Structure formats: C-alpha cells, structure tokens
Amino acid sequence: MNKNKQNKESFKMEVRLAGSGGQGLITAGMILAKAAVLTGKLNAVQTQSYGPEARGGASRSDVIISDYEQIYYPKARKLDILLAFNEESYYKYTPLLKGAGILIVDEKYVPEVKEKNAIRFPFITTAKTEIGTPIVANIIAVGFIGGLTGILGKKVLREAVTTSFKEAFRKKNLKALEIGYRVGGKHTERMKFL
Amino acid sequence: MNKNKQNKESFKMEVRLAGSGGQGLITAGMILAKAAVLTGKLNAVQTQSYGPEARGGASRSDVIISDYEQIYYPKARKLDILLAFNEESYYKYTPLLKGAGILIVDEKYVPEVKEKNAIRFPFITTAKTEIGTPIVANIIAVGFIGGLTGILGKKVLREAVTTSFKEAFRKKNLKALEIGYRVGGKHTERMKFL
Amino acid sequence: MGPKSPIYDYLRYKKKFPTVWCPGCGIGTIMGAIIRAVMSLGYDKNDVVMVSGIGCSSRMPAYVDFNTLHTTHGRAIAFATGIKLAKPHLKLIVVTGDGDGLAIGGNHFIHAARRNIDITHILINNSIYGMTGGQYSPTTPRRAFAYTAPYGNIEPDFDVVELGIAAGASFVARTAVYHIIQMGKIIEKALKHKGYSLVDVISQCPVLYGRLNKMRSPVEMLLWQKEHTVDIKVAAKKSPEELEGKYIVGIFKDDPDMPEYVSEYQKLIDSLKE
Amino acid sequence: MGPKSPIYDYLRYKKKFPTVWCPGCGIGTIMGAIIRAVMSLGYDKNDVVMVSGIGCSSRMPAYVDFNTLHTTHGRAIAFATGIKLAKPHLKLIVVTGDGDGLAIGGNHFIHAARRNIDITHILINNSIYGMTGGQYSPTTPRRAFAYTAPYGNIEPDFDVVELGIAAGASFVARTAVYHIIQMGKIIEKALKHKGYSLVDVISQCPVLYGRLNKMRSPVEMLLWQKEHTVDIKVAAKKSPEELEGKYIVGIFKDDPDMPEYVSEYQKLIDSLKE
C-alpha cells in the first residue's frame, strides 16, 4: 500500500466518477470500491446520486477508499481524483478538486479543458476501437485509476471485475481493465503530489 | 318555569332513561331535549351510550335540561330522575340518584324495587293495551316525565313529538304522550323535594 | 352444561352466544352451513382458519371454534393469503360482507382470484352496509334505498359472479340463504375445491335493507330470494326477458385444472432445490 | 422558436422535451395518438383534463398542454371521478400503467367501470413496473421474467378486457402500439363514447421488460406485438388453439345505452327540483 507516499498518518482517497446515465459509472465506482474491500486491508464506500427520475438522467458515483476503520461522511468533498465523461460533469465538479487533485477527462467528450495538468484520454473511443464496444469504457477508467494510483493491486481489480460480470461479458471487461491499467500506470508520478 | 320551585338561583335537571336497545329510549331522550329547546328559554343536551356494537345491546340516554347559558359536562352525574325499563338499568343506575331524586320504573320489567318511594308504572303494558303497540311506551315515558316535572309545557311536548315522527306514526305517539302526561301529572308533588 | 350436538363442538357457544346479529339476519344461517360443511368434510378444527374483515358478517369468526382472525375492513383476503402461503396445509375460509369484500376489499378479491390461491371466500351479500347502519354497497341494486341513497341508488351493482370469473377464480358459485340445502352443498364443494373458490351468498338484512326497501320481515325477505332466484340449469332454458331481475344460482365455474398459487410456489421451491 | 405543426400546440414542448422515457418506449407513441385523437375531435384544450397516477406512463400529463394532474400511485381514476362529477363538461382522460391501473389501482378501476362514469381510461400495458425498475405486474405473463420474478413469474395475468366488461364498463377495447392506425381510431372512439371507456394498449418497455425477456430492441418488441395480436374479426373465425398465446385486438364492447353516472346524477338533481 502506498500509504507512505501519502505522507500522512492515515490514508484516504476521494474519487468522483461523473458523466451521463448509461455510461456505467456507477458500476465503475462499485468495482473500484469492491477491489479496495477485497484487499482485506482497505475500507471503501461508494455512493451515487440520481436525478429526479428513478432511471436515466445525469449519473455520478463517489468512491472513498481509506485505511481508516470507519469512513464517516460517505460522499466525496475535496476530490483527489475526478473522472469526467461529459462536459457538464467537468464544469460542475472540477472546482471540488484538491490543489493537487487529478482531473481525468475523456478527451473526445470533454474537448475543451482549461486545466493544463489534466489527464486526457479517449476512453470511449478506445473502448470502441480496441474492444469493439463503447460500454466497456467505464472499465478502462477503472483500470486507469487503478494503474494511476497503484493502491489497488491488479489482482484484486481483476477479481472485482470478474465477480461483477456474467461469464459472457467478463473477457471484454478484463481486457478493458488491462488497457486502462497500462495507460494509467504511466501517470503514477502524479500521485506524489496528492 | 318552575325555577322557583327548585329553590335555587338557577335550574338544572339531569335525567337518565335506561333500558335495552329497541325500547326507543334514545328517541325519548331526544324528544324531551327537543321540547326543552323549543321552549326558547331552556337549554338542553342529550347524549347516549352505545355498547361495543354499532347496533343493538344496552341503551342509555341522558338528558340535561337547564336554564344556564351553557351546559358544560354533558352527561348526567347525580340523577334527578331515573327511568329504568329493565332490571339491569335499575341496579346499575339507582345509586346515582340524588337524595330526593325520582326513580321511575316499568313495574312489569323491573318487578323488584327496594326503594319505597319509587314510582312504578306499567309503561309497556299500557302502550300495548291502550294504544295497541309496545313501541310507544317510550313516548308514554316522555309524557310522564313532562307531566311529573311540569317544566315543559304540553304544547312544546306535543310539538316535539309531532316533528319527530312521520305522519303515519304521529297520532299514536301523541296519544301516548297524552296518557303519560296525565299519569305523570299525579306525581308533581315529588318535585318539591328535588 | 350446555347443549350437546356435534355442531356445538364447533361453536364458542359458552362464551359468545347469543350472537350480535339482528333477529332474522341471514349471517347466522350461513355460519351454520359453513360449519356443517366443515363437519361433513371431517376437517380437523386445528387446521381450519376463518378470516374476516369488518362488518356484521365479519363478526362470524368470534363464534366458531377454529383459528379465527377478525382483521381490518376489506383486507381479510390479503391476510388469508399470508397465512396460506406461510402454512399451506391450513384450510382458509374467508367471510366478507359485500362492502367488505367488494367495495374497500375489491382489489384483494380480484387479485387473489387472479392468483387462484387456495382460499374459500364466502361473500355474504346482503346488498347493504349493515354494521355502519345501512349505506348502499356495490351490490345494492339500482333504485333501491339506503341511507346514503335516500332518493334511490343511481349506481349499477356488480355481477359478482362475472367479476370473479373474469378475475380468474377457478370456482365461482352463487346461492341464497333461502336455498339452504343448495347453499350447504355449494359451500362444501367450494371448501373441497383447490384454488380460489368464491361463493356469493344472497343474504337478508331485515332491519336495514329490509326496512328501507319495504320488506318488513325476515320471512318476507327469504321469500323474495325464492322468487328472484333461478337455478342455473333452469335458467339455461329461459330467455333473457324471463330472467330479467332474477339472480341465477348454482355453480358457474368449477375448474380443478387451473394452476393454484401455493402449489406453483412449491414447485418453484422444489425446482430450486435440484 | 420551436417547431411549427399543429400537434406542437398540444405539447409543452418548450419546457419539457425531450421526455423522460427511454429510447423506443411506447408511451410517447401513445401520447401522440391521444393528442391526435383530441385534435381530430376538435376539443378545446381548456376542456380537456388528463389525470395520471405514478409510473413511467403517468408522466405523460406533464408533456401535454391540457389541464393536467399527476396524482398518487393507483388513484388517478378516483381523482378523475371527483373532477368529472364537480365539472361535468370537462373531458376526462386517465392514463395509467398496468401496475398503476390494475395492481394498486385495481379497485378504483372496477368501481369506476361499474358506475360507468364518463372517463376515458388509457391503460398503457407494458407488462412490467417500469418506473421502479422492472418488477412483475398483474399483466406480466406467466413464466416471463422480472426482477421480482427471477425464476419466471408464477402468477397468471389479468385479461384486462374481460375484467373491464365484467366490472361494467360500457366501452372496452384492446390495441397495441404496433397497430398505430387502429390505436388512433380506437382512442378517438373511446373519447367520443359517453360512459367509462377502457382502452388496453399493449406497449413496449424495451429497457426492462425487453431486456429481461430477451427482446433486445424496441423494433423487435413491436414485431412481437404484430405477431402476437389478432384482430377481433379475424379471431372470431379461429379456433381456441390457433388463438393460444395471442392477444385479440379491437373493440369488444361499445354500448352507448348504458346509463352514465354523471348524467344519472344530473337526473336526480333535476328530479329534486320539481
């Protein structure tokens, strides 16, 4: 665990995944949190917000991962990581990023990003081109965050993905995870400032 | 008004009519109260108690007549007059009679009465023999109390009866009132002690 | 000690009699018919559950020596559904009034019928709200009088039998208190039937319905039943005009093959075991 | 400015569009058919009231420029009853889902049908609870899947048409979103009919019902409707075996002579004036 990297006594990371309904960001958050819990050492809580309708609309998923015994307030407040899959989310939540917080956007769906140090990656396009379906973009993002942060081993991430999908969908999602993990891993240096 | 007879500044009379369901004692109470109100000078309130069932069972009707502006507690507490149409009522309520309170029983349905000064009259039998139906026994009782107390003129009593029954039943009930009033009138001296 | 007759073993006669019902009310007669049917089927009293809602008719459970449940207005069938599902070997008899079973309880009635759950529903149909003192009900005929229909009822009444069949009940019959023998036989068949069995029993409420509608005595009302009912077999041979204003009595539907809900559930459980 | 077409005059399109409904959901198509029917009858929008309960289908009133009332789950018909009775000249259109109209709302449905009150009830029947995310409803066929029927539904479904007729509605029809022209005509007739008019519209919920029951697209579901419906006239010539598993569409009952509730009430008022 890169607790020490955090240069804090204890470790807590707040992640928000935001976009629109149907992009699978609640699943992504769930898998991140599941992986954390499966480590056996970390605590995690995942929450989400719905719009006024029971289905559809904007979608937002918060994941807090920590080695505290308990995570009290379960929603993200100051974001360590924000993943924005659409413009609205980018504008709405960027202000909540910590000073050294990491902004990750889908470069196709959030074309105009002011923040220079933002990480831009074509999640959805990559999903389409490399795996043949845009639906797995969310799992690329999971892998990406996994690789970036390094706090969740690839093993638990794989386990979390495997146990979250039916047989038929597993392979594609594991592949997506792999891709994301690899690309994300290139940005680990950013974690130092967090 | 025989307010003066009461030898009180103000006048209040508490009457309870008790028997079993179907004897018409709620109607009787209502007519007594109506007559009082129709005088234009008296105030009256009539209440009743039901058994556990919405229909049937024991029946009890309280009437309070007064020349106070307001009658507060609306149930009879210390009875000036108790009319008992069955044994149960006689046993249950006689203890609530005031010292000089007047006990009236149907001599056929309450055969054993300890109180020497009780007024005994065969209301139900009289109704049957003189008017041909036991149902009007209740109105004989109304007349009886009217005649006995003298506080309600025969005119308002007749009016109260007339407005309480459909055409078809009026005549018999007025006759019953007449009979009761006549017999009740014989006991007016009892009012002195009230 | 009290009377000795087999039927008294089925009554809580020491505690509860005489009943609350008015003189000549049909509910007591129907209660007798139900008990006799249970007796003749030889059911163990411990296995019989009688459930009712609220109303005059719903007072019945207090008088019979079964497992008895007097619930809320209109919901007896839903309570019975829970009991039956939790303990399938129990025999469920639901008694409701026409208001209880068809007004406030109409929804549970059609849904239990749809599920075809094994419950016997005796609908005591006196065409009036008795307990609350004579308001019109969903089976009060048009033009009849009630305290909330002082100028004559303008609402049409349900055809309970048609409704039960359309909703999906697998046994549907109508009888009348007058037809005392037929009533007994039909109730017995309904109890034996596996699935939702509905018996619409035309009954008399002499003090409210009778008085308001110029039928002065229980006897008169029973004779009215006699004159206004036609046996289903006889009816088949009559013209619609001849049947105008008549209630057809008999068994309208008796389909033992429709899947019954609790058994279907058991099959599901068994299938998951494999 | 927005689009110009007569139909947009009937939509709150500036405020509310696009709708909340999922891609390919049948509710929008039905909404179009209702509006076109109102247009072709030339009703004044001020005189039209659309009332709904709770559910996906019950979101419809927000989009149409009538007097619109989105009530509680299951109770739309009862609200509509109050409105109609208080202001008889208003045209009442009630839209409900199958859960809304037949599960929690089943009782109001059968009683309004019994009274034959002049309300048009469009029952948007997608065989599932959409809004709450895919639980089975009283019209989910046996064996179909839903989130509360993960092993296949064991409950039989209502025949809505039979139920409506048995309850007393004077106009009863069934159609399907696929039958877009027929649907329009039937809704128009239902609106014109004086009395309780029920239109059971088979509709598609592609994201819940479809996905759970292996129909992957709205188009596939519409084609399913095509294959599983038979026109009432054609059906008359077919054997029960041929009709097994099919839904008959068309007008089942259209009786203009049955007394309508609000008119009957008006007669009562008039009679008391005399």
Added chain:
Amino acid sequence: MPNKERPALVQGNIACGYGALAAGCSFFGGYPITPSTEIAEFMARELPKRGGKFIQMEDEMGSLAAVIGASIAGAKAMTATSGPGFSLMQEHIGFAYITETPIVVVNVMRGGPSTGLPTMTSQSDTLQAGFGTHGDYYAVAFAPSSVQEVFEYTVKAFNAAEFLQTPVVLLMDETLAHMREKFIYPPTDSIEVINRKKPETPFAWFKRFEMTPDCISDFPAFGDGYRYHITGLVHDPMGFPTAVSSEIVKSAEKLRDKILIHKDRFTYYEKFMTDDAIWLIIAFGTAARSAKQAVIEARHHRMKVGLLQLYTIWPFPDELIAELSRNVEGIVVAEMNMGQLIREVKKACPRKLPILGANRYDGVLITPDEIIHSLKAVHGSKEK
C-alpha cells in the same frame, strides 16, 4: 334543515353538515364509518337538492382522491371519517398538502388503535392529525366542543382550507358527534365565508405555485382556462417537477411558512377564568366541557383554577402556552387518550413546571372529578 327562526335540537354530526353547506361546500366524497356516518347521510340527502354532489366511493383512498379532484375542479369539498379511514387517508392528505389543494377532512374520533372501540369516544388521533403523513408536514386542525361550535368550526375549517390552500382537519369525538344540543342558526350575513384566491393575471404570466410574500398563490379551477400542471412531486412555481436544490428548499418552505405566517389568524382558543388562575387546565373537544365544569367546582373549593380551551390544535399554539404558563404553578392537560396533547404542552413550556395529564382511555367521556383529581395531584407535586 334547521328552522332558522327558532332554537333547535341538533346533533353534532348534523351541525357539521349545516356548517359545510353554510361554508359553500358542494361536494362530499366519503366512505361510511362509525361514528361519522350521519354526516355522509346528511350530505347525501341535502347536496343533490342544491345541485351539489355526493358520492360514496369504494374506499377512503378513493374518497379523498375524489374530494381533492373536486376541489381542483373548483368545488368546496369535504369528507368525513374516523380513525381507520383517517389512517388510510394519510397519503392523500400529504398530496393535498403538497399540491396546495383546499379540502376539509372531518375525523370523528373513536377508540383506537385499529378497529379499537368503534362506538366509543376518544381523542386519540390528535398526534396523527399532526404527523400522520410521510414527509415534512405542517398540519391545520380545529376541534369544537359543542354542537353550536361544530357549525362554527366547520365553517372556519373551510375558510382556513380555502385561504391557506391546504387540507384542514376537523377533529370531533364520538360524544360530540352524537350529542344533541340546543343550536341556533346564526344570521346568514354573520357567517364569514372565505374563498380561495383566483388569478387576475393573464394565462401567459400565470404560475400556479408562484412564490408570494404571504405564500398564497392564485388558484384557478381546472376548466377556467388556465391550463397548468399539478403533481405530488416536489415542483417549481409552474407546477413541474424539480430536482434543483434551491427550488426544492423554496417549495418546502413555502408550504411551511404559509401555515406559520398565518398562524395567528387561525389560532382559536378560549381562556376561561384564567386571569387570576394559579393552576391551569388545558383541554379541547368535549374534554374541555368536563374541564370547565371542573374549574367551576374547583373554584367552589377555593382553588384558583383556569382553563385554556384550544380550538386550534394544529399548528400547536406554543407561544400561547408559553405565555400562560408564566403565571401558573402547574398545568393539567385533560384528554381522552394516553397523553398526546401533553407532549406538545411540555415542549411549549419554557419553564420547568409540573405538568400532569388527566387521561381517560376507556371510551367514556372524562369526568370533572377526574380532572379535579389530577389538579390535586399537580398541586401536591408542586408542594413536594
């Protein structure tokens, strides 16, 4: 109908019907239940004579739905019920509240919970009238104590409902409902009748739930030419659903403030011999009659007792109680339940005072003696 020239003997339930008609009620939707049925039966007789509508619905959900529908169509509408029916109406009370629809719900209280004691008296739905529906709810409920007052407060209930555009509950108890008492029909022109605010704005500018300083918006009926949307979802001033935080907050606060701003206007009470009172009884409904008798009798025994009779139960008059509690040494809350109003009194009293209940819950009217008994107890508790 009563003879308007002469005093008459009238039943509580019937006086409620008179009051409703006097207030302009033209719609009654109900489902029979003891001890309220006489109200429905009266309306079934009288409304059609006046062109009004009575309908007996299939259940209580349906009854209140029809009543709300009628009100939306412009009628003054009411229902009458008792505990079990009142429980079933809770969802729709919330709907009328959030949609700002004026309706009057009469609850003639009998013994509960559940079927309880259907023919016997009680005041045990008092808290339910305040908190029975889900969500944040600010209730309005009145409670008369005599037949004359039943008339008066039925009119007031309609007025409050129409003015505030909210459901108003009239709490009666079985004793009052079935009691027959002298009743004098007030001169027609003395009866104040309030009607809901109608729009003057043209349709284009109209917002049904507009935010206004006094939180009261214009309310045209369906069919009046103003086409708008009504929903039980939290909505914006136009009536359309919203999930915008600021709009949600405003809408909830409008509903609350509407009641609180106008609270004084609809707070009715009577002080009975409280001027020099050292001991205070608080009561409502028929229990307040017993309490008045108790005051008179206690005063015979030189106990300085007064009564605060509440006619407005909700919103609860905290300030009034706080004020009166300042000058007394103890309070007895007399009610026919196991202690409901006393909870509010305790909360309202800023001082630490002995507050005792005089409670009766066997279905029988509480007696003056029982109240005096509690007065003595509170007296004693103070001395210790």
Added chain:
Amino acid sequence: MPNKERPALVQGNIACGYGALAAGCSFFGGYPITPSTEIAEFMARELPKRGGKFIQMEDEMGSLAAVIGASIAGAKAMTATSGPGFSLMQEHIGFAYITETPIVVVNVMRGGPSTGLPTMTSQSDTLQAGFGTHGDYYAVAFAPSSVQEVFEYTVKAFNAAEFLQTPVVLLMDETLAHMREKFIYPPTDSIEVINRKKPETPFAWFKRFEMTPDCISDFPAFGDGYRYHITGLVHDPMGFPTAVSSEIVKSAEKLRDKILIHKDRFTYYEKFMTDDAIWLIIAFGTAARSAKQAVIEARHHRMKVGLLQLYTIWPFPDELIAELSRNVEGIVVAEMNMGQLIREVKKACPRKLPILGANRYDGVLITPDEIIHSLKAVHGSKEK
C-alpha cells in the same frame, strides 16, 4: 449471498436482506417502491431457495396484511417500503400493534410529502414512524447508519419484534440504502436470534393475551393446536372484544407497558466523544456519519463537541437525553428534514438549553460543514 470468509462490498438494501435471513425471516410480502425495491428483489431471489415465501402483493395494505397473516401462521415476516407506502400501511401497523403481532417494516426514507423526491435522501418520516397510526400507539423504530449496521439492526428489529410481539420499523434513508460499503459477515454464532414466546400451558388454560408481569404473552401460531381469536377490536385476555372499562384500560396499558418495561433493553445508541463535550450533537442514520465527521473537525478547532448517535428512535430515549443534556451548554440536532427529532429533544431536556437544528431538506445528505455551522450558531446563541 456474501462470502462469509472475506470482507465484501455490499449495498445497504442488500445488507438488510442478509440481516433478515440471518434473523430467520421466511416471509416477505411487499409492493415495489423506490428506494427500497432492492430489498424485495433480493428476497424474491433468496427466499424460495430456502423454502421461504416471497409475494408481491397488489398494494401496500395487502402487503402488510399478508405479512401479518404470515406472522400469525408462525413465520418471521417483513415488508419494505418508502414514504407513500408507509402512509398506506398505517392502518395495519395499528392492527399489528393491537393484535401483538411481530412484524418488521423497513421504511427507506425519501423526500416527501406525497411523491415528493422519490430518488433522493431524507429522514422526514421520523415523526410518522412514531405517530402515524390512529389511536394511542407506542412505536418501536431503529435506525442504522452504515451497511454493517443495517445488517445488525435488521436482526435487532426482528428480535425486538419477536420479543415484544409488536411491529418494529427499521428506518433507513436513501443514501444508506443505495450505499455500497465494506461488510463483514459476522460469525454465525455471534448473531443473537430471539424467537417469540411459545406456550407451555395446555390449550384449556391458554389465553393468547394473558396479562403477565412483563406484559409478554404466549404466542402459538395458527395451526399449532391452540385455537384462539384475534381481532383489531379492543379485546380481553382471551382475545374477544370487550367494552368493559377495566378490561379496555388494562389492554391499552399492557400494550404501552410492554414497550416501556423493556425500553432499556431495546434502546441502542452510541456516545461519540461526549465525555468532555460541552456541545452535543444528536443525530441518527447517515446524518450521524456527517455529524461524526463534524465532531472530528470541530475538535480540530478545539471545540469540545460530542455526538449522541441514536439507533433507537422510538421509544424516544428521553432519560438518556435528559442525562446528557445536564453537562452541556447547547445541543444541535442534525437531521434531514425540517426539524422532527428536535421536537423530542426539546421535550426531553429538562433544562432550558439552546437547542438548534441543523437541517437539510433538499434531498441531499447533510454535510459536516452544515452541522458545524449550526454548532457555531448554538455557541453564539449561548453567549448572547
């Protein structure tokens, strides 16, 4: 079902299902409603595998009726709903109460009143859970705040229901219900499971509602060979309706005392940094999590703040509040409604203390900052 060996990520609603199964629940009757549906869906999947029964009823009246019926037939039975459904269940909650039938009702709270904010969080059915049914009613309601606690308190809810033979409400909020969190399935033998008291008396002597010192009577199931009568009318110890004053009183008091005698046993709470606290926050459910965070942050600013987290909402722990209030100078009640629990707190505090609400009612979880804001306000109010 969870892997019992390893921590798992579990949703609040699902943990409720696990808890129910662990407590021995074998019957679920319900009607879907957001945000509680996952509970029903879980039970629909799991119960038939274990021979238990799931039924989706036609409405909420039917759901609770079936649940009560199943309990009478001996099953541990539950339902899950949300505000609108909870309102419709009020009549039957009273029926379960008066007939002493153990049932568990989960209410996942969303914004109200009426349809309100169906997908957003809230704690605004708190008072309704206490006073929603007609008649005198003594409620039992628990409120967990984490997924692990949802499991624990679902078991406790069944235990309390079975022990007390009364309906128990589990109050969750949408946030908690949909939250996924680390969950460790406790060792099976560490889970205490209580079952209702069964008779040992022979049938001839058996009285279903016998008066006993601890107010708990024997409860055989229908079909166990004890034939008895159950009614929603006020009844005697045999279960038959009564109108005898003394029996009515005893029956009402038994129902009340049953709850009060065993109150301590079922009063759950946690004191968090209260030992030296000068300022006290009171909260429950997810609001308590925000409050804990607020305590920690306030302490960073050297404010001596503590939290009393209530897990038992009803019966309200007055004595506990009274005791804790003695040592503090001000109280903040943090809740996601317009001020419900605060009413109880005010009533329970014998001292005149500043008591302020930190309220949020826009469907969003209250934040630690908002609570700190109120802490500052109460601090200020004290200084004035």
Added chain:
Amino acid sequence: MAETAAKKPKVRYPEGKIVVFEKWCKRCGICVAFCPTGALAEDERGVPYLATPDKCVLCAQCWLRCPDFAIIKGPEIKEEE
C-alpha cells in the same frame, strides 16, 4: 359465562323431536314460517315451540334455517344439569 346457554329449556319439546333454546332465540319467525308441516307455532312472546309434535317429521328445515342455533334436533341432545 355459560349462563346464557345453561338454563334448561322448558319441556315443551317432546323427546326425539326438536328443541328450542329460548335464550338464543331472537323470535325472527323463520322456523315457524318454513316448517313444511306446520308443526311449529309461536307462543305469545313470539318464541316458537312444537305445537303439534306429531306433525314434526324432522325434516331439518327449522334447525338448518335458524340463524341463531336456537333449534336442534332432539335425539342428539342430552341436557345435563
């Protein structure tokens, strides 16, 4: 509580025929009206009794119809004291 049922009926019902429990009888008149042989009659209080015992053929009409379980077939009865 057995008092209502306990009082022994007056012996107006010959052995082996029918018996009326007066305490439960509500005098509704049904049994008399539907007795096919006319064996039953009402006394002055409206209570039925077997006026013409010989006519009673034990057809069951009266006890099946009585809503109040107030008539039963004689042979099955053993009145204890």
Added chain:
Amino acid sequence: MAETAAKKPKVRYPEGKIVVFEKWCKRCGICVAFCPTGALAEDERGVPYLATPDKCVLCAQCWLRCPDFAIIKGPEIKEEE
C-alpha cells in the same frame, strides 16, 4: 428553456418531406425499421435521416410511430431563425 428545441436541424430533410429533430430523437430505430419504402436510414450516430428522399411517400408511419415527436411532416414546418 426553449434551447433544446431551438437549434435548427441540419438540412438533411428536403422541403416538403419529413424532418427529424435531433435534440429529441433518442435513436430508438423505430422510424427506420417501419419506414415502408426504405427512405429513412440511420447515420453513424444512430440518428435517422431521409437517405432517399424520393422514396418518401409521406405515409405517416415514421411520425406516427416516433415516440418522441422527433419527426414531423415537412410542409407543416416553418423553421424560423
């Protein structure tokens, strides 16, 4: 609030035929599937357009079936701007 409807559609719909409001279209595929003449097609995003205008006979199928009021008959439209 009119922004959703206000954007002028790209002129892929020749005068007098049908028009698709892309902002409302949910790409359900119904119009294309039920176009009896095959005049409609989906673009790469799944949005329908009149691929072969000449084939369109204004049969009404697409605009009657579209659940989202996203297709209307051309002549009735006047796009202002």
